[in-house]
Amino acid sequence: MVKIAPEELKTIAKYIHDICGIDYDHSKAYLFETRLGPLLEEEGFKSYLDLYHKAKRDPKKDLEKRIIDAISTNETLFFRDTAPFELIQHKILPDLIDLRSAKSSGILSIPVNIWSAACSTGQEVYSIAIVLKELLPDAKKYRIKLLGTDISDAAVAQASYGKYNKFEIERGLDRDKLQRYFSPNGDTWKIKDEIRAMATFRKLNLMLPFNGLGKFDIVLCRNVAIYFSQEDRKKLFERIANILAPDGYLIIGSTETLTGVCPRFVPKRHMRSIFYQLKTD
Amino acid sequence: MNNLKVLVVDDDPVTLVLLDKKVRRAGYEVKTAKNGVEAIDCLSKQHYDVVVTDLMMPGGVDGIGVLEAVKEKSSQTEVILITAYASVDTAIKAMKKGASDYLQKPINFDELILRLEKISTMKSLVKNASDLRDAMDVTESHAAETIQELELLVSTLEEKVAQASEILTRKGIDPPTRVNIALDVLNTT
Numbered sequence: 224m225v226k227i228a229p230e231e232l233k234t235i236a237k238y239i240h241d242i243c244g245i246d247y248d249h250s251k252a253y254l255f256e257t258r259l260g261p262l263l264e265e266e267g268f269k270s271y272l273d274l275y276h277k278a279k280r281d282p283k284k285d286l287e288k289r290i291i292d293a294i295s296t297n298e299t300l301f302f303r304d305t306a307p308f309e310l311i312q313h314k315i316l317p318d319l320i321d322l323r324s325a326k327s328s329g330i331l332s333i334p335v336n337i338w339s340a341a342c343s344t345g346q347e348v349y350s351i352a353i354v355l356k357e358l359l360p361d362a363k364k365y366r367i368k369l370l371g372t373d374i375s376d377a378a379v380a381q382a383s384y385g386k387y388n389k390f391e392i393e394r395g396l397d398r399d400k401l402q403r404y405f406s407p408n409g410d411t412w413k414i415k416d417e418i419r420a421m422a423t424f425r426k427l428n429l430m431l432p433f434n435g436l437g438k439f440d441i442v443l444c445r446n447v448a449i450y451f452s453q454e455d456r457k458k459l460f461e462r463i464a465n466i467l468a469p470d471g472y473l474i475i476g477s478t479e480t481l482t483g484v485c486p487r488f489v490p491k492r493h494m495r496s497i498f499y500q501l502k503t504d
Numbered sequence: 505m506n507n508l509k510v511l512v513v514d515d516d517p518v519t520l521v522l523l524d525k526k527v528r529r530a531g532y533e534v535k536t537a538k539n540g541v542e543a544i545d546c547l548s549k550q551h552y553d554v555v556v557t558d559l560m561m562p563g564g565v566d567g568i569g570v571l572e573a574v575k576e577k578s579s580q581t582e583v584i585l586i587t588a589y590a591s592v593d594t595a596i597k598a599m600k601k602g603a604s605d606y607l608q609k610p611i612n613f614d615e616l617i618l619r620l621e622k623i624s625t626m627k628s629l630v631k632n633a634s635d636l637r638d639a640m641d642v643t644e645s646h647a648a649e650t651i652q653e654l655e656l657l658v659s660t661l662e663e664k665v666a667q668a669s670e671i672l673t674r675k676g677i678d679p680p681t682r683v684n685i686a687l688d689v690l691n692t693t
Contacts, residue, residue, distance in 0.1 A: 304641075304644070304645070304648075389579045390630065393579070394637075409599075409600045409601050409602045410579070410602040477644060477645070477647075477648035477651075477652070478644055478647045478648045478651050479651070480651055480654070480655050481655070482654070482655055482658045482659075489659060490652075490655045490656055490659050492652075492656060496652075497652045497655060497656070
């Protein structure tokens with residue numbers, strides 16, 4: 224593995240921050256080496272600065288995309304830590320549908336807009352789709368928009384394709400859900416069309432303005448802000464507050480906090496989970 | 505981790521004895537089956553980490569049949585097919601169905617043992633990763649509980665402070681009364 228030189232660290236760290244917002248401090252040289260080292264060797268670069276200069280000069284940004292794919296963490300699984308999905312199923316969706324039904328007077332279909340802000344390879348989005356499918360069998364009554372976004376092209380591509388290997392599929396899914404919502408194909412499993420059709424995926428950099436995303440009733444932004452600096456976190460949750468419906472719900476990672484990050488949100492408890500809503504005053 | 509449980513399946517008694525001997529000598533636990541039907545019977549009784557099976561076997565259940573039975577039962581079990589030169593295409597089709605590897609006849613036993621070692625290494629890496637994840641889950645859920653308690657506590661305290669400062673700056677009430685009301689607000693639990 225090519226070692227990263229101390230004088231390269233600052234430039235590379237800043238570059239990574241510029242292209243995807245990830246804030247790796249200078250003590251984490253090993254992270255650059257383990258994640259970018261293979262790309263360096265593959266492309267035959269002698270140093271991390273060579274990689275950087277080439278990526279900066281590439282007008283098609285192919286190398287930049289590959290750097291993002293390599294540097295971002297795609298740790299995810301179906302129904303990751305279960306609590307948020309139970310929260311959505313037993314509290315948020317029923318409440319939301321009550322509120323929206325009252326407004327829609329029964330003639331129009333009820334809109335439900337959900338956004339997974341860092342969807343990685345799609346497991347979180349499909350887990351929500353499964354919850355929706357099971358909770359709302361009469362899909363015609365609702366206009367569901369389920370959007371998954373991620374910074375990594377490779378992650379978005381896999382999410383869109385909805386295909387998982389046997390290690391990915393076994394994490395978090397019970398046999399019953401697996402059989403019901405996935406089709407086997409050799410050693411891999413593909414999400415069934417009825418679930419796939421509920422979701423859309425696209426690439427999005429959370430550091431940039433959310434133009435044209437629309438408003439959301441439920442936003443999941445779990446385990447991604449942890450990679451950002453405190454300053455960037457503040458900006459991110461401020462933007463999320465702006466695209467959240469006034470009575471919408473925000474779910475963050477189970478070990479994350481908004482204390483000192485965004486005063487517009489107030490934490491609320493349901494059973495063993497916490498969700499956030501906008502302060503009303 | 506060298507204690508893989510291996511099921512070897514071959515209708516040729518000489519090959520079966522050889523397979524049994526070589527794999528056992530390499531330190532793995534071995535069970536033999538004379539044909540596909542017997543293999544399926546073994547699979548129903550016990551879990552195997554690896555199944556090494558001949559592709560062409562008489563008696564209704566061939567290597568593909570064994571593969572399908574294995575995958576039906578557990579995706580954790582790896583399958584290595586043994587195939588004659590002429591049936592390489594079939595072997596490749598089998599790999600698309602989830603076989604992890606194939607060996608051509610005549611069997612090179614060193615090669616077979618290398619494949620088993622690779623599977624053994626892979627399985628221990630997977631075990632390792634899953635242990636790490638379990639450890640992370642435990643840590644994460646402990647941390648989550650603490651953080652969520654604190655998050656709610658901070659939010660309640662902020663609310664109290666806001667109320668208290670609103671009272672303290674309120675006009676029309678004399679200062680000592682304001683202080684008393686503010687203290688009441690701060691002291692309520």
